[in-house]
Amino acid sequence: MSAEQPRIERLIALTERLTVALEADIAALERGRAREMRSIEPDIQQLTAFYGREAAAVGPAMAKAALPATRARLAQVTKRFRETLALHARILARVRNASEGLIRAVAQDVEKRRQATRPYARTPAPVTRSTGAMIYNSVV
Numbered sequence: 001m002s003a004e005q006p007r008i009e010r011l012i013a014l015t016e017r018l019t020v021a022l023e024a025d026i027a028a029l030e031r032g033r034a035r036e037m038r039s040i041e042p043d044i045q046q047l048t049a050f051y052g053r054e055a056a057a058v059g060p061a062m063a064k065a066a067l068p069a070t071r072a073r074l075a076q077v078t079k080r081f082r083e084t085l086a087l088h089a090r091i092l093a094r095v096r097n098a099s100e101g102l103i104r105a106v107a108q109d110v111e112k113r114r115q116a117t118r119p120y121a122r123t124p125a126p127v128t129r130s131t132g133a134m135i136y137n138s139v140v
Contacts, residue, residue, distance in 0.1 A: 004058070004062045004065055004066060005066060005067065005070060007054065007057065007058060007062070008058060008062065008063065008066050008070055008074060009070070010054060011051075011054045011055060011058050011074065012070075012073055012074055012077050014047065014050065014051045014054055015051065015074075015077045015078060015081045016077055017047060018044075018047060018048065018051055018081060019077070019080055019081045019084050021038040021039055021044050021047075022039065022081075022084045022085060022088045023084055024036075024037075024038045025037045025038055025039050025088055026084070026087060026088055026091055029091050029092070029095055030091070034095065039088075
């Protein structure tokens with residue numbers, strides 16, 4: 001066993017835990033329960049930071065020095081993690097686009113109602129400004 005073996009095993013374990021957390025997020029988003037996402041929990045945030053440090057420490061030379069079985073397991077776990085991460089990103093983008101579209105539609109309806117005038121009045125009804133009960137950011 002090489003000196004790098006425990007570090008690589010730790011990276012594999014971290015990758016597996018993060019993959020499970022992402023899969024739980026995907027399941028929560030598919031059920032429409034964004035509040036049940038695990039990736040927003042503090043322990044998963046710390047795990048992500050720790051994973052980043054460990055992944056940066058394990059370079060190509062260290063991975064090549066690992067036992068072939070460990071190297072194959074690391075490659076397999078990393079591939080699954082990347083696939084899950086890509087799916088997670090796609091689902092989050094869909095949810096974000098749907099939410100933004102809904103907010104845009106509501107804001108347009110509010111603006112249309114604010115701009116409406118009475119068709120049979122002698123003079124157009126005065127336009128009153130909303131107090132801004134709903135905040136809309138068109139940059140998002």
